[in-house]
Amino acid sequence: MTKVGLPSSMMETEYPNSLSEAASLDRFIFKGKHCDITAVLRSDTLLVTFDNLASIDERPTDGPWKPWLADRAQALDFSILGMQSHQKDWYRTPEPAEQIKTLQKHGFFDQFRNILFVGASMGGFAALCFAGLVPGARVLAFSPQSTLNRKIAPFERRYPWPHRKFDWETPAYLDAADHVGAIDGGHIFYDPRVREDALHAQRLQAPALQQVRIPFADHTLIRTIAKCGALEQLIKQLAETGTLDTAFWREMRARRADPLWAKLFLRAAAARGDGPLARRACDMMSDTYGYPFARRIRKRMIAAARAEAAERQDRGNPAPPWIDGLSETEIRQRIPVFVNSYNQLTYLRDTVNWFAKHGFENLCVLDNQSTFPDLQKYFDSEDFKSKARLVALDDNLGPRRSLAVAAEDPTTDGGFIFTDPDLALPGPPAPDMVTRMFEMGLRHDYVKVGLALSIDPAIIDIDRVTYNTRTVQQVENKYWKNAVEAGVFKATTDTTFFLYVPRASDNRRFNDYGTRQARIPSIRIGQEGFIAIHRPWLHKDQIDPAEERFYFDNTDGHSTFVVAQKAARAGSK
Structure with missing residues (x-):
């Protein structure tokens, strides 16, 4: 790198005919069929940047174009290699990967001590796909997509034109989630309140990548970071050290502006x-x-x-008198909570631990004559007894009749929580979770207020049969459509986690509404801190196969999911 350290104005830009020739140059522009490359070498820290939708819109009609982040690279005295797609094609041609591989083959990247692949949105997708091609390189991706293939990411509908126009079928670099495991380190920044960005981030998990959540920054999160004056500090930190320190977060305090x-x-x-x-x-x-x-x-x-x-x-719907003036902490300590139980140790133990962790002190497990030995041992343990009390029912009543038994207790007349155990409950829950559930039930005049169930295809097998012959998607999609306010939906709840919201002016008890749970007026909350995951729908749940087999072998018609699974398995033979 003979010219490193010279001002950019003193470097002569060359236009090599091949990338093998370009690999030995300090400043060049290589014209590709679909993707150009512009390089300016200044130091042994290199930014490999990928243009995005906004930077393409800002280009002049004729090239050459300045690489994305070129000015910031110059201010930091960093070298830059700008990957510049001719179109808004998400780099979905074979050319960009081959260009990087060729430069790698001819030793271009060997001259740098630090290499950081950087991109936002479309460019973030490319940075994640290609950073693993260069050993030792790290990545910094802002609000990236994992793919625009709608079979892989059916939640992504924001970019209809590039989805139709460009190749989203050819397997090579189709899904960034397939390539993040090859990256040596890096960070993904996203706004967890942007549904699509959060779902892509869930798909882009890898041991060497850290995910950084910046709420309320929207999809254009990088602009918020830049307006805070924190972007150059962030790039410098991650390029030189690969770590994010407190200096960045101090500068991010300015986001209020x-x-x-x-x-x-x-x-x-x-x-x-x-x-x-x-x-x-x-x-x-x-x-x-x-x-x-x-x-x-x-x-x-x-x-x-x-x-x-x-x-x-x-x-005439005032809140139950007993909660008047109580804090969320006090409500959690007092409200009766019932968990239905039958032969599921792992699910029940995790549910009991969740309630205990989040301050619920009036917890009762209604066990339906379980026979699983390890579950019986758990009931006898001090760990269980310190967190909940056990009511052993006289028979295997099933969840709905167990619910009726629970609601016979007069202490439930002021409200109670009931849940099946096979949920991954919100982690963490909203800090005012129960208070808001009471408030929403009273405001919208619903007796049952439940948690929404995730149908994120990145974690949920939405094609799994769950009821009769219907899939999770067929059964659950409708529960996310009829909104009574933002993130709150009119949707039936059965024995999945719900809060009973009584009226002080109504003398009816819960059981007076009848045993047909689907007919009791109910809503589900799908806001942050209120979304649960039905664990049997996960692509892969961490549960002992022997425990799962015991449950399936000993469960009758009380579980519609097990009945549907057994029927599906029998039909596939």
């Missing part, structure tokens, strides 16, 4: 209802930064709270 972040944050605060913290946040944003939308959000929030209070008064 980003109007996009502030608006998304305040809208989320307002969606949780009128309260002193939400009002204070609006006031601070208005007074400090002069955001007019902060004042508007505050006014709408207060007006909505007044309307809800008036509506509740008109309906």
